[in-house]
Amino acid sequence: xxxxxxxxxxxxxxxxxxxxxxxxxxxxxxxxxxxxxxxxxxxxxxxxxxxxxxxxxxxxxxxxxxxxxxxxxxxxxxxxxxxxxxxxxxxxxxxxxxxxxxxxxxxxxxxxxxxxxxxxxxxxxxxxxxxxxxxxxxxxxxxxxxxxxxxxxxxxxxxxxxxxxxxxxxxxxxxxxxxxxxxxxxxxxxxxxxxxxxxxxxxxxxxxxxxxxxxxxxxxxxxxxxxxxxxxxxxxxxxxxxxxxxxxxxxxxxxxxxxxxxxxxxxxxxxxxxxxxxxxxxxxxxxxxxxxxxxxxxxxxxxxxxxxxxxxxxxxxxxxxxxxxxxxxxxxxxxxxxxxxxxxxxxxxxxxxxxxxxxxxxxxxxxxxxxxxxxxxxxxxxxxxxxxxxxxxxxxxxxxxxxxxxxxxxxxxxxxxxxxxxxxxxxxxxxxxxxxxxxxxxxxxxxxxxxxxxxxxxxxxxxx
Amino acid sequence: xxxxxxxxxxxxxxxxxxxxxxxxxxxxxxxxxxxxxxxxxxxxxxxxxxxxxxxxxxxxxxxxxxxxxxxxxxxxxxxxxxxxxxxxxxxxxxxxxxxxxxxxxxxxxxxx
Numbered sequence: 001x002x003x004x005x006x007x008x009x010x011x012x013x014x015x016x017x018x019x020x021x022x023x024x025x026x027x028x029x030x031x032x033x034x035x036x037x038x039x040x041x042x043x044x045x046x047x048x049x050x051x052x053x054x055x056x057x058x059x060x061x062x063x064x065x066x067x068x069x070x071x072x073x074x075x076x077x078x079x080x081x082x083x084x085x086x087x088x089x090x091x092x093x094x095x096x097x098x099x100x101x102x103x104x105x106x107x108x109x110x111x112x113x114x115x116x117x118x119x120x121x122x123x124x125x126x127x128x129x130x131x132x133x134x135x136x137x138x139x140x141x142x143x144x145x146x147x148x149x150x151x152x153x154x155x156x157x158x159x160x161x162x163x164x165x166x167x168x169x170x171x172x173x174x175x176x177x178x179x180x181x182x183x184x185x186x187x188x189x190x191x192x193x194x195x196x197x198x199x200x201x202x203x204x205x206x207x208x209x210x211x212x213x214x215x216x217x218x219x220x221x222x223x224x225x226x227x228x229x230x231x232x233x234x235x236x237x238x239x240x241x242x243x244x245x246x247x248x249x250x251x252x253x254x255x256x257x258x259x260x261x262x263x264x265x266x267x268x269x270x271x272x273x274x275x276x277x278x279x280x281x282x283x284x285x286x287x288x289x290x291x292x293x294x295x296x297x298x299x300x301x302x303x304x305x306x307x308x309x310x311x312x313x314x315x316x317x318x319x320x321x322x323x324x325x326x327x328x329x330x331x332x333x334x335x336x337x338x339x340x341x342x343x344x345x346x347x348x349x350x351x352x353x354x355x356x357x358x359x360x361x362x363x364x365x366x367x368x369x370x371x372x373x374x375x376x377x378x379x380x381x382x383x384x385x386x387x388x389x390x391x392x393x394x395x396x397x398x399x400x401x402x403x404x405x406x407x408x409x410x411x412x413x414x415x416x417x418x419x420x421x422x423x424x425x426x427x428x429x430x431x432x433x434x435x436x437x438x439x440x441x442x443x444x445x446x447x448x449x450x451x452x453x454x455x456x457x458x459x460x461x462x463x464x
Numbered sequence: 465x466x467x468x469x470x471x472x473x474x475x476x477x478x479x480x481x482x483x484x485x486x487x488x489x490x491x492x493x494x495x496x497x498x499x500x501x502x503x504x505x506x507x508x509x510x511x512x513x514x515x516x517x518x519x520x521x522x523x524x525x526x527x528x529x530x531x532x533x534x535x536x537x538x539x540x541x542x543x544x545x546x547x548x549x550x551x552x553x554x555x556x557x558x559x560x561x562x563x564x565x566x567x568x569x570x571x572x573x574x575x576x
Contacts, residue, residue: 242515244508303509313511350512363511 028125030116037273038130044264045137049077049144052261056254057148060362063246064451065152066461072147076163077140083167084136092175093135098202100173101180108132118183119271126271134268139171142217148362149225150232153448156456158441165431166224170424175216177201178208178416187395208416209383209409211280212269214324214376215420222369223421224428226360231432232442234359236449248308255312259288262319266326280326284319287338291318294342302346317345317367321375328379330388337378341371376417380410465560465573466534470525471499471553472545477523483544484527487536490576493526503551522553528560530573
C-alpha cells in the first residue's frame with residue numbers, strides 16, 4: 001500500500017461513492033421521507049431508459065430500424081432487472097472480496113420488508129428492497145446504453161447473449177469495486193475506519209470518487225459499445241449512403257426525459273433526501289444547461305448552424321459529465337464540468353470518431369465515453385474545497401477533511417477510468433465473440449438493407 | 465390542345481391554382497416531386513456526418529388547355545409562381561394528340 005493511500009485511509013479520504021451494503025444494526029428504522037424519496041428516484045431512473053433513452057436512440061436511427069432499438073431497450077431492461085434479482089444484486093452489493101460479492105442474497109434470499117441498507121450518514125438507513133431496486137435500474141440503463149453503438153445491424157439473439165455475459169462479468173464486478181462498502185455506521189476511529197474500508201470494493205478502497213456512475217455506468221457501457229462497433233463491423237453503406245436520423249422530435253423528447261430522469265439518478269445517489277441530494281440536484285440542472293450551451297455554440301462557430309441534434313447531444317454529454325461529480329462539486333464547478341463536456345463531445349463525435357474509424361452508430365463512446373472520462377477526471381479537480389467542492393468526508397471527525405490534494409485525487413480518478421476501460425473492453429470482446437459463435441451477432445446483408453424492424457421483429461413503425 | 469407542365473416551388477401552389485381558375489382553366493393535376501436544377505441541393509450536418517441533399521422537393525403541375533388558352537395560362541403560371549429567386553422552376557409545353565372524358569366518352573377540346 002502506497003504512502004498516499006495510507007494517508008487517505010488515515011484521514012478518511014474514502015468517503016462516498018454511491019453505496020452501502022447490507023445489514024446495519026437492526027434497531028435503525030428508515031425515515032419515511034428518505035424512503036419516499038428513493039421510491040421516486042428509482043422510478044425516475046427507470047424513466048430514463050423507458051422511454052427516454054429508447055426514444056433518443058430510436059429517433060437517431062433510420063425509419064426502417066426504429067422499432068428494433070425500442071424493443072432492444074425494453075427487452076434488455078427486463079432481462080437485466082430479472083438477472084439483477086436472481087444473482088446480480090448479491091454479487092454487486094454483498095460483502096465478498098475486493099472485486100466481487102458473494103451469493104448471500106441469491107434469489108434475494110433474506111430480503112424482507114424489514115431489511116435495511118446503510119446510506120452515507122451514520123444512523124440513517126433505507127429499506128433494502130428499494131436500495132436493491134434503485135441499484136437495479138442503474139444496471140439496466142447501463143446495458144441499454146450499449147445497444148446504440150451497434151444499432152441498425154446487430155442480431156437480437158446475439159445481443160441478449162452478449163448482455164448476459166457482459167452484465168455478469170463487467171457490470172457486476174465494476175459496480176462492486178467502485179460502490180460496495182458496509183456503510184459508515186461502525187466507523188469510530190482510525191482502526192474501525194480501516195476495518196470497514198477493508199470490506200469495501202477495490203476502487204472504493206483506493207479512494208476513487210464516483211458519485212452516481214461515471215465509471216460504473218458510462219465509461220463501462222461506452223467502451224463495451226466501442227468494442228462492439230469494431231467486432232460487429234460497419235453498417236452497409238456507412239460513409240457512402242446518407243444515414244440521417246429519422247425523427248429529431250423523438251430525439252428531443254428522449255433527451256429531455258433523460259434530463260428529467262437524471263435527477264433521480266444523480267440526486268437519488270445520495271440515498272437520502274438531504275443537502276447532498278440537493279447539491280446533486282442543482283448540479284444536474286446547471287451542468288446540463290452549460291453543456292447544451294457549450295455544444296450549441298461550438299457547433300454554431302465551427303460548423304455554421306446551431307442544430308437541435310447538437311443541443312440534445314450536449315444535454316446528454318452534460319448529464320454524463322456531471323454524474324461522477326454530482327454530490328462532490330459546487331454549482332460553479334458543475335457549470336465548468338458541463339461546459340467542458342459539451343465542447344469535448346463535439347470532438348468526440350467528429351474528430352475522435354474519424355480517428356477510431358469504426359461505426360459507433362449513435363456515438364455511444366463519443367458522448368458517454370468522452371464525457372464520462374472527462375467528468376471522472378474533473379471530479380478530482382472540482383471536488384477540492386478550494387474550488388467550491390465538498391472535499392472528502394472524514395467519518396472519524398464527522399466533518400469534511402481539511403486535506404485535499406488535487407493531483408493526488410486526479411491520479412486516483414485516472415486509475416478508476418483505466419481499470420474500467422481495460423476490464424470492460426476485455427469482457428466485451430470475449431462476450432461478443434461468444435455471442436457470435438452461439439447465434440451470430442449480425443443480421444444477413446439483405447435483412448440489414450431492408451431494415452431490422454420488418455425482418456427481425458415482423459412489424460414496421462410507419463405506413464409508407 | 466397543349467399539355468402545360470410546370471415545376472414550381474411548393475408554397476406557390478395556392479397562388480398558381482387561384483390564377484389558373486381566374487382565367488377559366490377547369491382542371492389541374494398536382495404531384496409532389498423531387499429534382500435538381502440550377503438551385504442544386506443543400507448540405508445537412510448530423511453530429512460528425514455531413515450529407516448532401518441533391519434533390520429538393522418541388523410541385524409538378526399538369527394542365528391541359530385548348531390552343532386559345534395556352535398563352536394566357538403560361539402567363540398566369542409564370543406571374544403567380546415567380547419569386548425572382550433561384551429555384552422558381554420551369555414551364556414545359558407539349559402538344560396533345562387526343563383527349564377522352566371517361567364519363568361521357570366526349571373527345572377533343574370539349575373533353576377538356
